[in-house]
Amino acid sequence: MTYKPALVFLALLAQAFFSLVLIIITVWGSLALHYQLTESRLLTYAAIGIWVLVALAALSTLWFTDLQHYRRAAFISFAILFAILLIWWHGIKPSLNRDWAPEVAQTVTAEYNGDMVRLDHIRDFDWRTEKDFTVNWKSADYDLSQIKSVDLFLSYWAGPAIAHTLVSFGFEDGRQVVFSAEIRKKRGQAFSEIGGFFKDFELAMIAAEESDIIYLRTNVRGEHVYRYHVDIEPEQARQLFRLYTDTANRLSKEAGFYNTLTANCTTVVFDMARILDPSIALDYRVLLSGYLPEYMFEKQLIVTAETNTQSMRLNADISQQAKGSREGYSQRIRTMAMPQAQAAE
Known part of the structure; x- marks a missing residue:
C-alpha cells in the first residue's frame, strides 16, 4: 500500500x-x-x-x-x-521554377579555370526604395590569387540575437564581391522566421556588389550593419571562396529549402570558421548569429586592435560612413567613423 x-x-x-x-x-x-x-x-x-x-x-x-x-x-x-x-x-520538395521576387530571380553560378573564375548573375541593383529599383545582373571574372581581404558583415533588424551574415571578398584591383545565403522569396511573399521552419522558402546563394546588397541594408532598410575584417591566410580565403561557389553551383541545379535553424546564412559562416580553425566546435553564438562577433573575437578570427568586444562593435558599426550615394560606397564604409563628440561640432 x-x-x-x-x-x-x-x-x-x-x-x-x-x-x-x-x-x-x-x-x-x-x-x-x-x-x-x-x-x-x-x-x-x-x-x-x-x-x-x-x-x-x-x-x-x-x-x-x-x-x-x-x-x-x-x-x-x-x-x-x-x-x-x-x-x-x-512529398513537399523544393523547386527551382517559381515566380521569384526580382532580387532573387537569378542565383550566382561559377566556372573555374585554375585560379580564374567567372561568376554569372552577380546582382548590381540600384536601390531607391525596397520597391523602387533598377534591375541589373552582370558577369565578371576574378583571379583568386589576387584576393587580399575577407570581411564579415552582420546586419541586424530584429534585436541583438539574430543577424544576417554576409561575406565580402576584396581583390587587389579594388573590386569587392559579396556572397549571401538568402531566402528565395516568391513574388510578393514576406519573410517569416516561423515559416522558415516549415519549407516556406527555398535557399538561394546571391553574389552582389557591396553597393547593392550592403547598401540596401544600410541606406534603404535602415538596418544596423557592422563590418569585421577576418584574419585569414590567402589559401584559406581561396578555400572559402570556392566553398561559396560550390554551394552556389549546387543550389543552382538542386533546389534546397531554407531552414531558420539548420540551413541559413550562418551555416556557411560556421564552415568558414572551420576552415580557419578545424578544431572549432559548434557554439550557440553560431546559431544566434547576432553574437557571432564575440565568438570570433574569442577565437582570434577578427583583425582588431581592441581588447574587448564592446569597443570592437563600436568600431565595426558602418552606419555613419554608409550615408550617401552608391558611388564610392565600398571605400566609405572602410574609413574610420568620426567620433561622436567631433561629429557634433
Whole structure:
C-alpha cells in the first residue's frame, strides 16, 4: 500500500509527458498545414480544424476517466492522420521554377579555370526604395590569387540575437564581391522566421556588389550593419571562396529549402570558421548569429586592435560612413567613423 502514492505520481507524470508530446505534434502539424496549404484558405482552416479536433479527442481520453474506453479509437485516428501528414510533408520538395521576387530571380553560378573564375548573375541593383529599383545582373571574372581581404558583415533588424551574415571578398584591383545565403522569396511573399521552419522558402546563394546588397541594408532598410575584417591566410580565403561557389553551383541545379535553424546564412559562416580553425566546435553564438562577433573575437578570427568586444562593435558599426550615394560606397564604409563628440561640432 505504501507504493500507491508513488504509482499515482508516476502515472500522472506519464500522462503529462504523453500530453506534451501530443500537443507538440499538434502544433507542428497545424503550422505545417498553415504554411503549405496556401491555395485555399477555406481548405487550410478545414484541414487544421479536423487535425486539432482529433488531437483534442485523443488528449481528453488521457485525463477524463469516463472517456478512457474511447482511448484506443481516438489514438488510432490520431495516428492515422499523423501518418498521412508525414507522408504529405515528405512529398513537399523544393523547386527551382517559381515566380521569384526580382532580387532573387537569378542565383550566382561559377566556372573555374585554375585560379580564374567567372561568376554569372552577380546582382548590381540600384536601390531607391525596397520597391523602387533598377534591375541589373552582370558577369565578371576574378583571379583568386589576387584576393587580399575577407570581411564579415552582420546586419541586424530584429534585436541583438539574430543577424544576417554576409561575406565580402576584396581583390587587389579594388573590386569587392559579396556572397549571401538568402531566402528565395516568391513574388510578393514576406519573410517569416516561423515559416522558415516549415519549407516556406527555398535557399538561394546571391553574389552582389557591396553597393547593392550592403547598401540596401544600410541606406534603404535602415538596418544596423557592422563590418569585421577576418584574419585569414590567402589559401584559406581561396578555400572559402570556392566553398561559396560550390554551394552556389549546387543550389543552382538542386533546389534546397531554407531552414531558420539548420540551413541559413550562418551555416556557411560556421564552415568558414572551420576552415580557419578545424578544431572549432559548434557554439550557440553560431546559431544566434547576432553574437557571432564575440565568438570570433574569442577565437582570434577578427583583425582588431581592441581588447574587448564592446569597443570592437563600436568600431565595426558602418552606419555613419554608409550615408550617401552608391558611388564610392565600398571605400566609405572602410574609413574610420568620426567620433561622436567631433561629429557634433
